[in-house]
Amino acid sequence: MSRVAAIDCGTNSIRLLIADADQGALTDVVRLMRVVRLGEGVDATGRFSDAALERTLAATREYAELIEQHDAGRIRFVATSATRDAANREVFFDGVRELLGVEPEVISGDEEASLSFQGAASVLSLDQADNLLVVDLGGGSTEFVMGNADGVTAARSMNMGCVRFTEKFLSTDPPTASEIAMAVGSARELIHSASIDVPLSQATALVGVAGSVTTITAHALGLEEYSSEAIHGTELPQQLTADACTDLLTMPRSVRGELPYMHPGRVDVIGAGALIWRTIIDELAERTNGRIASTITSEHDILDGIALSIASSERR
Structure with missing residues (x-):
């Protein structure tokens, strides 16, 4: 040891x-x-x-x-x-x-993706045939990583993150419909680019990691405080996760700041993180014809990797 x-x-x-x-x-x-x-x-x-x-x-x-x-x-x-x-x-x-x-x-970006997958997969049960899609939604980039029990099979890092998108698109509090539309359009374009290297339509499960995703999960669960134990491994219906994303995206920052599980450093950027995660969920639902009906959250990520x-x- x-x-x-x-x-x-x-x-x-x-x-x-x-x-x-x-x-x-x-x-x-x-x-x-x-x-x-x-x-x-x-x-x-x-x-x-x-x-x-x-x-x-x-x-x-x-x-x-x-x-x-x-x-x-x-x-x-x-x-x-x-x-x-x-x-x-x-x-x-x-x-x-x-x-x-x-x-x-x-x-x-490729090594970042690989380390994120190793961290997330280290605490999940992987079937040999699984095409697990791990999405590491960070501040400046988002990694899309496909893999199975043998390791990473495809990965792509895109310049799409909660800080980057807040600075680029969401300047109003709360964001306007036109700001949201521009950000969603950009996110969809970047997800499409990622899908050239990562076969999103073949995914059999979706795992999200990093602070935006764990905070969204805390919101969906309605926690009274941030709890890694309550969040880690949680599997939620996609619609429930998407609704939590919409709620955080359209919520004024002053209201977000009062949420008991919200880290002060995420208050101003969680809206963009929620927009990105919701767009990924929507895109994946379309590309897999609804085969993936839930989202899994992991507290273990690149740090563990x-x-x-x-x-x-x-x-x-």
Whole structure:
């Protein structure tokens, strides 16, 4: 058994998992998330802002202290969509190296998709014939990953996420009908592009991961507080999930902020996340002729995949 530390730095949040890994299974020691909005404005400027860098490095410093406190032997720091797009990313990398003593990795969309699938599939029962579609809906990108018990069979990462779509389309509170229509049109185009590489019509089950999807599930369940235990593994009728998406999309931000399971850092972007997830559900229903009647939510995602990848490299 070994103790590993995985850090997933995305467009909206930075997350830490310190876990004990034993023969492909993980036991959590610490699991944390901080909303730092690293990708704020990157789509428009192509650069990280000073404020975003300060927030993210402050969270990284906190994580470095926890990693030392819990004596994790191996660390992997993975950065995704926003960092791929930023011209001044070396400034960020220098800070990470200084704080953690490891080389930060900017992974490709394909590797991001693979790690997301590994994390989600690690806690699901997969039949050999299943075509499981895992959708990782992030702040700057969304990964579509098809796979089965043998691993990933097809994957595509698209520049479609809750922060990116909020900044690009949904400027009004609540969004107008024309803003919603433009965003849905763009999402449908990107889903179509993804379907060129990922055969969405062959999917036999749909699993959603990451903060937008888990928050939507909490809303659909009407939770009195955010509960990973209540959310993880939940299977809901597609219509119930779609209705929860519509509710969050059209709700004023002030009302969203009062929801007991809503993280403050998601209040302004969950509408776009809900729009994207609803559009994916609608597209999949059309492409599979209604064969998939439910959505499954997993709290295990790319973060778990990163931790598993460290443990796997140690065994080789």
